Amino acid sequence: MTIRSFDLLQPQSLAEASDLLVKHGDDARPIAGGTTLVILMKQRAVYYPCLVDLQSIPGLDGIFEERDGIRIGALATHRAVERSPVVRNSMPVVAEAFGKIGNVRVRQTASVGGNLSHADYRLDPPPALLALEAEVSIFGPKGSRAIPLRDFFRGMYETALEPGEILVDVKIPFMPEGSKAVYLKYSALSANDWPCLGVAALLAKDNGRCRELRLALGGVAMTPVLIRGLEFARGLNLSDAVVDEVLRKVDGQISPFSDLRGSEWYKRQMVRVFVKRAIARLDSGT
């Protein structure tokens, strides 16, 4: 369908953008890469008389290496992250996760900030970012603030963004010394589909024993889930018994619901399969 006429407002700064959002209230919405939002407006499922174009603000699309991690601007495209040498070198799992979204054209257009702000429960980047303990910077009427990504997702399509606030960047700390991470995306139907679920895992070992294990999952709750309580595995070999205990904890913290890609029963089965596979992949030294 066609999009109903609207005005594209093009602020030159974050402050100006935030002011416009406050001024127009429910009549306005920020537009970043503009894939999901444009599609919804084309389907006439949503309508905003004003869209606040974040692309007109300079400096929001950079990917920078800092002393303790990498900062990715909200307007960086998925493709830029996927192909970024600094990301691929120091945290390849992030490049992997962004590289698994949709198809190459979507990745060429859609933005990191747009993806996270949309807060769809199945998105690929959040599990990888959660497993790496990412933090998001937000700018709004009251100025800037930063919050851990795990506190950013509040519900289905709901984030911690207050009226007038804009996601500015994602800061991802470097991975712990000697650790490895993986993101497994399981698409049950065609190879190109939204995931049934996604599992991100990070493992650091000392002398064959677990020093730190982190897990985050997508598609199995209303928001992406960072698994808590994995500290018990520190110092242990990741034996079958330990992995079973991990799976028990995971099972207790997810709340999958049936969708087009799998019933609740199936998702629970697949969580077990793919968490095990992720851990096995990291534990085996490949």
Add this chain to the structure above:
Amino acid sequence: MADFAVIGQSVYRKDANSKVTGQVLHVGNIEMPAMLHVAVLRSPYAHARIRRIEKSKAEALNSVAIVLTGAEVAQMPGVDPYFGPAFRDQPILAVDKVCFVGDPVIAVAAKDRRTAEDALQLVEVDYEPLPAILDLLEAVKPESPLVHEQHRPAKAFADLAHVKAGQKSNICYQFKLRRGDVDKAFAAADRVFEDTFSSPPAQHLPMEPHVTLVYLDENQRINVWTASQTPSYVRTELSNTFGIPMNRIRVRIPYLGGGYGAKLYAKLEPLVTALALITKKPVRYALTREEEFLTITKHKVITKIKTAVKNGVITARKCEVFWDTGAYAEIGPRVVHKSGYTSAGPYRIPNVWIDSYCVYTNHVPAGAFRGFGVPQVIWAYDSQMDIVARAIGADPVEFRLRHALNEGEAFATGTPVKSFGIKEAIRQASKAIEWSKPRIAPAGSKRRGKGIAAGVKAVLTPSISGAIVMMSADGTVNVLSSTVEMGQGSETMMGQIVAEELGVSFDQVHVVQPDTDITPYDTITAGSRSTYHMGNAVRAAAGKIKAELFQVVAKKLEVNPDDLVAQRGRIFVRGTEERGMTISEAFLAKFGSLGTTLTGEAICQPEAIPTDPETGQSEKCTEYWFPSATTAEVEVDTDTGQVKILQFYSVGDTGTAINPKHCEQQLLGSAITHLGLTLFEEMIFDEGQLVNGSLLDYQVASIKDLPDSFRSIVVEVPHETGPFGAKGVGETGALTVSAAIANAIQDAIGVRIHELPITPEKVLRALTQKKEKAALERSNENDA
């Protein structure tokens, strides 16, 4: 094919250059001055009365030309507000009630699409919901509420002449076949197998959505440009619907961006014609993809199949086949009939009972989908063939060969089969996959298996194809045919046949795009019928020109016309090339003037003997058959249920391959598309609402979903009356895919899936149930 110049050559397709440069004409590219664009408001209810329509705000919007309702269409003088190829049951716009979610209610024509869609949002419609008939097996019960109170046969086609105005029922058409005595055979059987199989509604998904443009020319004739597979039918339907003489309607069709059966009969044409007639402006309507989902589908089918075995052979088969044709029958009755009578398979079975029901429900209308219903029935019968074979310890390939009909044996309809390469197809398919080679058991959670399926489709008979061929004095040729080029290569096929017949080069033949002002009647471009029917027609038409030229040359050279041949642009005495004339010389000899033309016309109209309404028997139910076999090797991940296809072979008997590479492409293309249909395609409804009505959610096979290795194999069993022995190939590859995959999965992990699509979850559930059952049995044994 050493005797032929161009038949049997894999020439490059005629339309390749225009298509690869994007210069090709599609209806969506055609613009006209003051052209209006259309948006349609569709019903949000599966079944409801229309109580009130408030449209004044929409009408008042700037640049809106008209806001049209069904009641207004019904009041247009001389206009039948209902159309359809089997029953005139589909309203141009809903009149007093809506029958499915998506049923068109209001049409706006405006200066541009955005204005039209803005106007739609200003229209208010009040509905009174009615009970929706959504369950297929409930809908057939006598006590079920009705989708339609009356059924009005359309009388458009000879093969549907027997379709009657029905009794009060949602069953609008029933095909019956009775052969022998199934009850007696079941009673006497060693074993009886009973299974139910189901196949979901699905989307044809041509990448080019439906689009139609209608305008009145300077003579006030109705001119239609439309993306349709049926130019002749569109003209007839518009003539009948609007009461306008046929020659005051012109239908033109350029290349289609895919059809697969979605673009048959009338779709947008009646509505766009009504809008053009009222506004007196050109009107163009192009569907969005979401609207495509709400326009036409592949039939959902539930098949109950019961088979008796005695002494290792099948003695009886009973099939009850239920087809969900949706809110409007479209061509459902033809599908139910033609596929219905093949429901027992290409096998020797003395006692057969088939009931095939075309059922109305409050869902999106279903119509012909590549395969014309046969994939759904083969899904049932050739899945069960494997169940039976394995249960009695027979090898699946050998079991099928044991039962497959030989040339001249009677099909379940009583028709002796001719040009029926089913056994050769089975042999080639099993050879390609090295059927007898021991299975490898990989380590870990993966299991491998091989499967085969065989089946056959019958071509629509009777049907009609007429053609005119016109040759000019320089030896170049125009072919006037209403066959539609939709990617299947029909234009190239016609070019090859005519070039061969007239002895000119392929490049000298131009095939004119369908234009009902000049191209004669053709039933439809569908059902794999064009190579045979239109191929014969163009060949015969060309043959008449050749005969005239032979007369001229024979007279000039004082030889017998029977001694002449036409090759390489010359007409000469067989064996003595120098004793002849060029085509140009022959024209000059006949006419004495430059630039003259000769024309030939022919009609190919095979007859069938209608099947008996009570027994389904006929000595000739079809002109020819499409035997098909597929073999596949799968690897099942028993942790997830995912099925990977390692090897895949699609084998089809096409008769003589006019263009061998194109035949391979058609076999493989339809097969790969059906892999997607087997593994993940389905339209999912919730209380009549389509839940996955866009490509974000409805999954389609991409380049990542290809099997590891795959090939198509053309088997050529020539047909004695096909053009150069050819039959057809457009659908053959689609027919046996699903059953082959399910059979391979059974081989790999010993579970049987009865419902398409075969998703990983279904496989895992079946495996889990199997394990639980085995564990229960083990614990019972331990207890005992």
Add this chain to the structure above:
Amino acid sequence: MKMTREITLQVNGREEKVAVEDADTLLEVLRDRFKLWSVREGCGVGACGTCTVLLDGRPVSSCFLLAVRAAGREILTLEGLSDGKDLHAIQEAFVTQRALQCAYCTPGFVLSVKALLDEIPDPSDDEIREYLSGNLCRCAAYADILRAIRVAQVSSKLA
């Protein structure tokens, strides 16, 4: 009420000024204003690839790209690919390898293949499939398309 703004689009090597609404998609503008019919709508959600254009050499879905966002960027459609005389090596390969049937998806595929080979001159089979995973062909000519890509690679090297 309907406000338009004038933007400059660089299409197939030419600069054109055009007045667009903010709500116009690049697909709509390329077809309705520029009459570039090779750019087609197949799904409206970026999943099928028939609307693919190259933006600064990279493939994007024009069906959900706002036209104003394409201002100042280089846009290439299929019409701009050949030099007007000869077919581009990729087009030639599509013809000889029979990599098209109804060909509605062909412009999207040809442009995507160009972008692929420009970005990754010697792609593996997996890289090809990944890059083209969002280009749908309902005629399922995928096998022929894969072959055409390898042929185009070879003939590009010889050129």
